Amino acid sequence: MDRAGGPGDNLVAEHINEQGDPDFNVGGVKRDMPPELQLEQLASYIHATYEDGPNYLALLPDRITHAAMLMLGSAVDHAMPATKWAGGVEVRPHELGAVFAPSEPTGAWAVSVWDGPANAKEMLWRPDVAAAAELSGTTILDVDDPADAQRAVDAVGAGVVWALGDVALPDAACYIVTFPSAQPERPGLVQVRAGSGLAGTEYHADGLISTPAEIRRRVEEAATFLRSAPSASAE
Known part of the structure; x- marks a missing residue:
């Protein structure tokens, strides 16, 4: 270079x-x-x-x-979030997607949404969702289809919506928006790429490539926000 x-x-x-x-x-x-x-x-x-x-x-x-x-060398922790934190999560099917239930649920619910392809949801996105669920105690419904996000919020009474990238956000009390291309107008945690020019918590990322350490940091901070967000009970 x-x-x-x-x-x-x-x-x-x-x-x-x-x-x-x-x-x-x-x-x-x-x-x-x-x-x-x-x-x-x-x-x-x-x-x-x-x-x-x-x-x-x-x-x-x-x-x-x-x-x-x-x-990156042997001095660096290469564990990914799901490997490090999600071992106690129960995954169960839902008509709108998949539910990630932590080992010690607090009763709070969230909905997560990404419009990526199905195989990428399973391998790239949902492991991070599972890790955040376990760290926060929040039960998270990840929708298969972003168009069903509002139905999902209504079905489980979610207090938080966590979106990756640019998707239409349903109505909720607050939001986590990860790597948007424009400044979100909704209240909550905005996770942006360093150098993007957007206001929010910055992470070093090239597209969806980040080091394991930055991925863990991003998921941990999403979990911290989930723990402090308004709680809601399931249907």
Whole structure:
């Protein structure tokens, strides 16, 4: 990657673990890197190694884990949210999608919504939903079809809607909006990509590529918001 020269060049060079460099080593260097440089290394490897296709998003979590182990080094925790936190979650079917019930439910309900393809929902989105459910004690109904989000809110009395990307938001008390392309007008937690120009909590991300650490941070902060949001009981 081309870089402009500057006073930080020596520090950057110390951390870089580039394929093709004679000093490249599998597992990376045994030191931590700034989050923005971790993302740069991770994203550059994924973009160079994998082609876009129907299964790209579904395979992305495994590819992120593999690339992080290869490029970011042994000093970094590579656990994904579902691996780290969602072991106690019960998943049960619902006519509108899937319910993620935490091991210690508080009685609060939320609805989550993303318009991604079905295989990506299962592999990329719903594991994060499950982890946030377990961390917060909130039972979350993730809808199969974004058009059913309002029905879902009404069915379970959800106090929070959590949306990934740009989808039509149903009526709810408050919202988590993750990676919108425009500033949401609804009250709540807005999670934005660093450098997007939008107001909110910033995370280093390239599209839906983030380091495992940033994914965990984003899910933890969604769970913190869910714990403090208005509670509602199921039907």
